[in-house]
Amino acid sequence: MTDTDPRTRSEAASAAAPAPAPHPATGPVPAGTSTPAYVYDLAAVRSAHARLRSWLPEPSTLYYSLKANPHPAVVSVLHRLGCRAEVSSPGELGAALEAGVPASDILYTGPGKRDEDLAGALAAGVRDFAVDSVHGIGQLDRAAARHGVRVGYLLRVNPGGGSRGAGLRMTGDPSAFGADAEDIRDHPERYTGGEHARIEGLHLYLATNITDEAALGDSLGEAIEVARTLYEAIGRPLRTIDLGGGFGAPYAREGELPAYPGLAARMTGHLDRALPGWRQHAPAVAFESGRYLTATCGQLLTRVLDVKESHGQRVVVLDTGINHLGGMAGLRRVPPLHPDVVGPEGVGPDDADRTTATEPLGPAMLCGPLCTPLDTWARSSPLPAIAPGDLLRVPNTGAYGLHASLVLFLGHPAPLEVVTDGGRVVRSDRLTFVRSAGP
Structure with missing residues (x-):
């Protein structure tokens, strides 16, 4: 993950513009369309992207989570807008590559990866991964050694507690997602990697589908505080803090995307206090979204x-x-x-x-x-x-x-x-x- 990627500058330009009016939730029906049929409107994708970017702190990177909709046309337009791709399977990796996303812009995540999954991703040129356990770190290190390459990974974290207002809480209970924050804090040496796979950041995703701005701010603020504590415990420079997302959207019903007009200012204050080097990409801050970018x-x-x-x-x-x-x-x-x-x-x-x-x-x-x-x-x-x-x-x-x-x-x-x-x-x-x- 390069901190000087030119898309970061284009994202900042997008965020500087005022949020556009919400795009209609339904557009015209193409004449002669056979059914059943899904119809995707790329203009609505661009509108949602502009809205979300305007409410994120800058500088920051935005990943598109392909699990929401891996159609190549949707992935392609979001990549051209500056989104990197977050994938969690060989199928999603193939969709991202088909859409024209270079391997250097792909983050491969997921709580369980087969050896052949890692081999395929490494052969395709992917060098950024997220791992969820000590075993996952060793597995990635061995796979990278077999390919004669060095890779970086984000260590996914499962902190205690939860997030109010969440449609689905992702952490705080026994989970396949992430290593327990307490164990990382107490035994950081277990999580820093080997010769071919080294820790480059932290990955937190506390909850999803939060429509209330205050609740979303609380969730992301909690993630920032956990990141600060673990950054200090690990005791080495980290390149990226991925705070996940949680951005809500209407599903299969009429409605507009929620607005988060005060989120950027709130996050900026949190980040300045907890990670004072973030404005100079030390570490770089990233967010993820799937449903907000594509639901409407x-x-x-x-x-x-x-x-x-x-x-x-x-x-x-x-x-x-x-x-x-x-x-x-x-x-x-x-x-x-x-x-x-x-x-x-x-x-x-x-x-x-x-x-x-x-x-x-x-x-x-x-x-x-x-x-x-x-x-x-x-x-x-x-x-x-x-x-x-x-x-x-x-x-x-x-x-x-x-x-x-x-x-x-x-x-x-x-x-x-x-x-x-x-x-x-x-x-x-x-x-x-x-x-x-x-x-």
């Missing part, structure tokens, strides 16, 4: 396959379900989903002639096409009168949509993925899965 860029389009009455309730069957959105519902991470009515082909939600979209009816059970009763988005959705063939949309699905779902379950085709920019379709493709012979 996406919408999922789906058509009604069937409408019927069952035991006194209206049941609506769609051509998509938990195989394409909401597969993480089994992990209790997804609320009921209530799509909006777009109408028949070519009809918008405000079309005055759309009579079936204005007649109120009782709530509907909203189901997908899978042969399991688990494929249910909502048991009581306030849909108007609709008919087979009608088009619905789920807004704000640019993050944790297709790639967080059960796309292989029951073998339905993956949805189309359409990328637009300024209302123009720039790419349209579909994931396919091919069975190949084993080694």
Whole structure:
């Protein structure tokens, strides 16, 4: 990780500009789009990036976490805006490289890495990693030795406590993520590395999906204090302090990105007190984001396959379900989903002639096409009168949509993925899965 990367200067220029107005959560539907289809708007990605950069302290680096949406077009535009890539699997590494991200701009993370994963990343030129344990440090050191290279790593930390306002707390309990802060403090010699892999920084990610600015500031402030304590315990210069993120975003419902107008000033004060060399990149400060950068860029389009009455309730069957959105519902991470009515082909939600979209009816059970009763988005959705063939949309699905779902379950085709920019379709493709012979 180089402290003089020119993208740092471009990020600072972006942050100097005032935050733009929020981009609409849903854009126009490309004519003739088959369903199911995810539509990603690159203009919304740029808008979200500008907003987030304007609320981060400078100088700082921003990583894009590919787990939110690894589509190459999305990754590419964020890299051109100055984001480095944070990946945690061979598939995400391949997506970043396909998108044009150089290996020198990739951070390879994850609590468990196979030897072949490390070998593939090293062969591709990746030299920056995050590790979570003493074993992980030794594993990386041995892998780097086999390749005849030297690499740096960020030591991920699991501090005590938690963060209020978090959608999901990442640390403070027994966890695969990170080494316990107390053990690092008491036994720093265990964590500084070997001949081929040496510690270059700390990686903290306390919580995610925090929409309240004060709560987010508390979480990042806690991370800064932990970093200060461990920096002193390690007793050697560190190049990077990665404070993670936690930036919230609406998911699969109407809504705008939260605003954090006072965050940069608050973080600057924390950093000046705890890490006084940070303004001179000693150490450099980094943040990560996935959902904030991409959530509002996406919408999922789906058509009604069937409408019927069952035991006194209206049941609506769609051509998509938990195989394409909401597969993480089994992990209790997804609320009921209530799509909006777009109408028949070519009809918008405000079309005055759309009579079936204005007649109120009782709530509907909203189901997908899978042969399991688990494929249910909502048991009581306030849909108007609709008919087979009608088009619905789920807004704000640019993050944790297709790639967080059960796309292989029951073998339905993956949805189309359409990328637009300024209302123009720039790419349209579909994931396919091919069975190949084993080694």
